[in-house]
Structures are given as C-alpha cells and as structure tokens.
Amino acid sequence: MPDSALLPHILDLAEMGPARLPQDARKMAELSLFDWMVVSLAGADQPLARIIRDFVAAEGGVAKAAVTGSKLRVPARAAALANGTISHALDYDDTHFAYIGHPSVAIFPAALAAAEEMGASGGDVVDAFLLGAEATCRIGMVLGRDHYDAGFHQTATSGAFGATIAAARLYQLDRDALSAALGLVSTRASGLKSQFGTMGKPFNAGAAAANGIEAASLAKRGFTASTDAFAGAQSFLAAHHADNAGSGKIADWSFDKFFFASVSHKLHACCHGTHAMIEALLLLQAGGKIAADDVDEVRVNITPRWQNVCDIKTPQTGLEIKFSYVFLAAMVLQNINLAAYESYHDAACKDTYLMALAERVKVVGDDSIADSAARVEVRLKDGKTSSQSFDLLSPIDPAVLGQRLLAKGAALIGTAAAHDLWAMTNNLGGVSASDLASKLQR
Amino acid sequence: MPDSALLPHILDLAEMGPARLPQDARKMAELSLFDWMVVSLAGADQPLARIIRDFVAAEGGVAKAAVTGSKLRVPARAAALANGTISHALDYDDTHFAYIGHPSVAIFPAALAAAEEMGASGGDVVDAFLLGAEATCRIGMVLGRDHYDAGFHQTATSGAFGATIAAARLYQLDRDALSAALGLVSTRASGLKSQFGTMGKPFNAGAAAANGIEAASLAKRGFTASTDAFAGAQSFLAAHHADNAGSGKIADWSFDKFFFASVSHKLHACCHGTHAMIEALLLLQAGGKIAADDVDEVRVNITPRWQNVCDIKTPQTGLEIKFSYVFLAAMVLQNINLAAYESYHDAACKDTYLMALAERVKVVGDDSIADSAARVEVRLKDGKTSSQSFDLLSPIDPAVLGQRLLAKGAALIGTAAAHDLWAMTNNLGGVSASDLASKLQR
Structure with a gap:
C-alpha cells in the first residue's frame, strides 16, 4: 500500500459499523477492558498517580469524566491524561508485539472519557476502543522497527492516533472532521523510549490519550488541520522515521481479520x-x-x-x-x-x-x-x-485467557472486586460508560 | 559543545539572575511583548480563535489566567494553549532566523499564564520570556536545518523547551525540578511544518506553550522524567533529526551575548x-x-x-x-x-x-x-x-524599531489602544502580569 492510501484506509477502518467487527477481536477487546481496569485500580496508589491526580484536580473544570482512584470528575481531556498515566504505572497492561506498543493504556482512557461525556454505553466504549486499537496496530506496523530504534515509544505515537479515532467515534465525527482530527493529532503525537524507568513512561500513555480527546474535540468544533500531515512528504510518518518497508510489510490489509486480536496480556508482574x-x-x-x-x-x-x-x-x-x-x-x-x-x-x-x-x-x-x-x-x-x-504469540483460548486474567485480577485487587468487574465487563448490555468509570473511582 | 554538555548549559542559562541579562536582548524582549500583544488582539476574531476559546471554555476550570479576546479566565495550561494559538493566527508575530522559529507565540503565552497564576510582575514575565527565548534559540540552532528539512516546525519543538523554562522560572522550580521538566517536555514536544496553511500552524504555537506549563507544573509537584531524554542516545535531539553539526556550529556559547537580540519583527502583513x-x-x-x-x-x-x-x-x-x-x-x-x-x-x-x-x-x-x-x-x-x-538581518536601532512597531500596532488595533499598550510595556515597573493580561481581554 502506498503511503497516500494509508489515510483513506484508516478512515474506512474507523467508519466500520459494530456488526462488521470481527468477533474474536471484539472478545479480546472485552478482556482487555477488564484487564485495563484491574491494572488501573492496582496502580492507583503509586506516587505518580497521586501527582497526576493533584495536577488535574488543581486545574478543575467541568465534571464530565471520572479520575481513577479518586472521587474526582474532570473534563474528558484531563481524565484521559490522568487515567492513561495511572493505568500504565505498573507496566502490567497488555502489549501488542506486532507494533511493539501497549494499546489499552493509550486508547481506553480516551474512549471511556469521551463515552462518559457523551452518555454512551459500555459496548460503545469497547467498539470505539477496538477500532482505535486496530488503527494503532496498523499505523504502528507502518512506523515499524526504524521508528522504535530511532527512540520513539509506539504506545505514545501510534497510540495517539488510536485514541483520536476512539474519541472521534464517540463524539460522532463525520469523515471530514475525523480527517481533520487525524491531521491535528499528527502534529501533537510524541513520546520517547528514553523515558523508560521513570514516571515519563506512563505519562506517555496519558499524553497519547489526552491528545486523542483534544484533537477530536477541536475537530468537532470545526478546527481544521492539514490532512497531508499524516502520510506523504514531511508528514508525521516521514519525519518520525517510518520504516520504508512499513506498509509493504503488511500482508493482509483487509478488515476481515484484525491484528488487534493477537494482543498479549501480561499474566505476571515482571519483565x-x-x-x-x-x-x-x-x-x-x-x-x-x-x-x-x-x-x-x-x-x-x-x-x-x-x-x-x-x-x-x-x-x-x-x-x-x-x-x-x-x-x-x-x-x-x-x-x-x-x-x-x-x-x-x-x-x-x-x-x-x-x-x-x-x-x-x-x-x-x-x-x-x-x-x-x-x-x-x-x-x-x-x-x-x-x-x-x-x-507468547501462540493463540490462546479466550476462555482460558479469561480465567487467567480473572485470577490476575483477584491477585491484584482482591477476589470480590475482580469478580464484580468481571461480571460487568463480560455483560456490557445495559452497562453505561459511567457505570464502568464509577468502578475506577473510590 | 558535545551533546552531553547541552542540558547543563541550558540549566545554567535558565538560572541566570535578572541583573545579568544582556540589556539589548532585554529591550528587544520588551518590544516583542508589545508586538505579541498587538498581534494577539488583532487575531482574536479569527475563526480559529473562536474555536479554541470555545474549547477551553467548555472545559472550564479554576480561573487563573486570561484568555485573549474574551472575559474568560481558565487554568494556566488552557490559557497558554488558547493564547498561543490565537497569537499566531495572523502569522504576524516575530521570527528568529537563526533557528527558523517564532519565539513570542510559543513562550509569552506560557510566561504570562504562569505569571498570572503566581501573581508575578510584568518585569518577571519579560525576564522569564527572555531566558526561555534564548534557550529556544540555542536548542533550535542545535536542531538545525536537518530538523527543519525533516518536517519539524521549530516554533513548536524548540519553542516547547523555551515555554517550559519560562514557566519553570515563574513557578520557582529548583535545578532538579527544572531538569525533570525538561526531561518531561522532551517526550511531549512536537509539531510539523506540513500544517502550514491550516489552523494546525497556529495550534503548534499553542501546543508548545501548553506543553511548557504542563511539564513545569508536573515537575513542581514531584513528577520525574528521564533527563537523558533531552540529549544523548535516543533522546529528543537524536530522534528528531538534530543536525550533527548542530552544537559545533555555534561560535559563541557564552551568556554575554544573547542570540535572541537579533529577533526580527514583521512590519508588513504579508509573506x-x-x-x-x-x-x-x-x-x-x-x-x-x-x-x-x-x-x-x-x-x-x-x-x-x-x-x-x-x-x-x-x-x-x-x-x-x-x-x-x-x-x-x-x-x-x-x-x-x-x-x-x-x-x-x-x-x-x-x-x-x-x-x-x-x-x-x-x-x-x-x-x-x-x-x-x-x-x-x-x-x-x-x-x-x-x-x-x-x-532584514541588518541591525536596527531599537528606538526606530519601536516607533515602527507602534505604527504597526496603531494600524492593527487602533491608535489609542496601541499607545496604551505601548506605555504599559515600556514601563513595566509596577505593572503586574494580571495588568498585562487584562489588556488582552475584552
């Protein structure tokens, strides 16, 4: 696929209806939601979590979205910044090996905050997340090893595009506005691997999530940006060391199979x-x-x-x-x-x-x-x-994986809380985004 | 200068006391303040200005800093985002040719908002701006032509570092915290030239200013980041195509002469x-x-x-x-x-x-x-x-330049308003940051 075809491809992906989403990937997204909420709650007392909460609390603002580990409610952009950072504090969230990034910590915070703001359902959160995560996989694969080796942290860079797509879907942006949002986030997406081992690494996830809300919110209000900023000459891809063989490497560009379905969940709290x-x-x-x-x-x-x-x-x-x-x-x-x-x-x-x-x-x-x-x-x-x-790349039966994630949840946040979350995230019919978000609060 | 010496050099620069600031550069910073306020007010009714104001107004938050062209007061970070964007709307602000960037639109919004939050004086705003602008010049010169040619917009990238230094000075960060703030903004600084001709270009300036407030605020609260993220292997400089000859090219690394003093002011509203x-x-x-x-x-x-x-x-x-x-x-x-x-x-x-x-x-x-x-x-x-x-690079007598900027101000915002601003920005003793900021409101 030539670079010029990448933006239309991503826009087509972002516009997929819920009925067309591959069911294996959709199930994996539900498991990722559970796992993301578990690691968020488990990380909520880390020192960096307290600092980022203090920061958004001091700014204040309209009470649209919940902040993990508190009773705070703040604007969606601030909630995404805080929740993304907090959820990556333990570095215990899911990883996608094909693009070398953590999809959940960058995308769920944006999807959940935007969904709370819009009064959307828990199912909408998972759909929006899945499309954002799939876009993140594909963009991250195009960026490729060169991008990673140059020093960029795909969780933050590819992740910002996925967060934008998830937020844009919940904000109900049309194709032109989504295109502007992707142009705008192209100028905002950033994040360095050299932060590893500091609070800067989890911050990268929060920044990606906040970038998504910001770009989608501004585009919804009519803000324009260069759509050339995403691919092509002097675009994000070119400036950020995208692998020359990036798009050529991807064998299957269809929407029948989602790369996200092969996401890996950490089952042990170690390297x-x-x-x-x-x-x-x-x-x-x-x-x-x-x-x-x-x-x-x-x-x-x-x-x-x-x-x-x-x-x-x-x-x-x-x-x-x-x-x-x-x-x-x-x-x-x-x-x-x-x-x-x-x-x-x-x-x-x-x-x-x-x-x-x-x-x-x-x-x-x-x-x-x-x-x-x-x-x-x-x-x-x-x-x-x-x-x-x-x-780790061997396929794993979702039912087996689910039981292991539930055991991990019990180890991290206690059996009762884990089962409560498990029940909710496995039965999203009738669950609102606010119901989900309230489980992150305390 | 080897890359490893760059961070200590910038920290030394940021810690300079007001008495040591070169007077020619200080005078130029006062002229830039006047000019920046003029172009901010002149751009305040552009469509993008209304959109970015709507965005920060919808988020709300504590009323710490003024938003240009309105009665709004919002958190410092949001004010910096809006004011930076609005002030670059006309593309009529100052330019520094040595690093190919616009210093005022990225740095004044951060300095002014942080100064308002801290109850600082107008003189403090100019001092903080000048140190941020000088750091931006030096970092931008190190990034150099390779960075620009790769597609990066120095106003946004170098500018974010200057905005961080200006905000950090007003927030009274010590050297360790400033170091963390620069590490943090290294992972956040971004901005593409491919936005030229769209609202994305002015947004780059606003984002740089907001990045500065964010990094300095978080570091003040104890957030840490990799200080290796600024220079060295897989740092911001390396990942963002810094010119290999960048630091070697700079003949005078002393603090006796400020590169900022040769900033150019646009006197005509055209290319x-x-x-x-x-x-x-x-x-x-x-x-x-x-x-x-x-x-x-x-x-x-x-x-x-x-x-x-x-x-x-x-x-x-x-x-x-x-x-x-x-x-x-x-x-x-x-x-x-x-x-x-x-x-x-x-x-x-x-x-x-x-x-x-x-x-x-x-x-x-x-x-x-x-x-x-x-x-x-x-x-x-x-x-x-x-x-x-x-x-355009020929030295110009500050008194002559001042009269021409005053004439430009009169042409853009009317004679009375221009003279009022002129009097205030030429006599900053006893003027508070809030006095200055109130002139941007209406």
Missing part, C-alpha cells in the same frame, strides 16, 4: 522477557512433571537478546527479581503467585531455599529461539528429564 | 519573503527619489528561492496579494499601509491604477542575494535611476 519461561515452567508443573524438592537442574533457553535485559543472577531487591530468570524460575517451582505485586518484595531475595533453587537454574542463549519464546529443560535428581517450549 | 523589497522601496520613497506617477520600471532582485513562494503576477484575492512582489511594490508606490490587515482586500486586485503599476515591476532571480535581502532598481520616465538594497 515481559521472562514470561515465556514462566509459562513453560507452569505447563511442566501442571503436568505433574516437577516438584521443587526433586529438581537437580533447570536449563532455560532464550534468545541471547534477553540476556542483557532480565538475567540478574542474584537479585537484591524486589524490583531486581522482576528481571531475574533464575529467581523467577525458583519462585514458580515454589508455587509463588507471580501475578501478585506483593510477591516481589526485597525479603524474598534473602530466602535461602529460593536462593538455593535459583542456583540450579542455568540460562542459555540460543539464536534459534524467538523473542517471544523459551524452551525449558528440567532434570530431576532421579535422572528423569522433561522439557517444554512456549511462545 | 516574509517580500519584506526586504518593501523596506528598500520605502527607503527610496522616504528619500524623495520616486513618485508613483513618474515610474517607468522597477526591477526587484531577490534570491531565486523566493520566486516559488511569493511571485504571483496577477493576484485575484487579498490573500494572493500577500504573495505578490509586483502588486506589493505597486501598493508601496501608492503609499498604501502594508502594516494594516485591511489593506489586503480582494477589491484591490481590480484597482486599474495598481494593476498598471504592477505591470511595470519586474522580478529578477539573483543567486548572489541572501534569503533575507533584496535590491530594488527604479527607472523613472525622465530616465533617472536609483537603487536601494536592504537586508
């Missing part, structure tokens, strides 16, 4: 690079093949790329545990719930049993293994061996 | 590419060397580069007149005030006397002439000839 190992170990455990006391050696085969990221041999803090293959493997063997934030505490580093187990784990770099995969080989003291591979 | 010709013709006229009725031929020598920009031979609308050397030359010869917006009306295109005069003007491309210059040669019907060159 994503360790998740394939954890899943493989959990499968071995569930199969009754290993008990911690019987283990002689565990070999974890992963791509060498991750060895610079999450291979701390003797973690000293709870945060370091999140980046330690050997310690995380020991914790799985010990049946510690890695979905729960509390599991990652400094004292665990001094647990002599875990330390001894961790010493039996060997990490092996293997170029033949994908970023998203791991192979685990276990030898027991009796000489028996077993092995298991896992790839 | 900047025509201004050197207009000045040269005005000099010839003032010298008594030409009267319209006596002219046989006018030859306008300019760089060929401008011939693609502002050489419309037979303009059909007032807007096209702004890009027509031949018609503008005829209007100067006819003593029409080119500072006044009303002079550029569609009916003027049908004025047979002007049309006949315009036919006598020849535009000649000459590679030896700088972008900022023109040479005009006039032959009268009696055979007498005279010529005059002009370069």
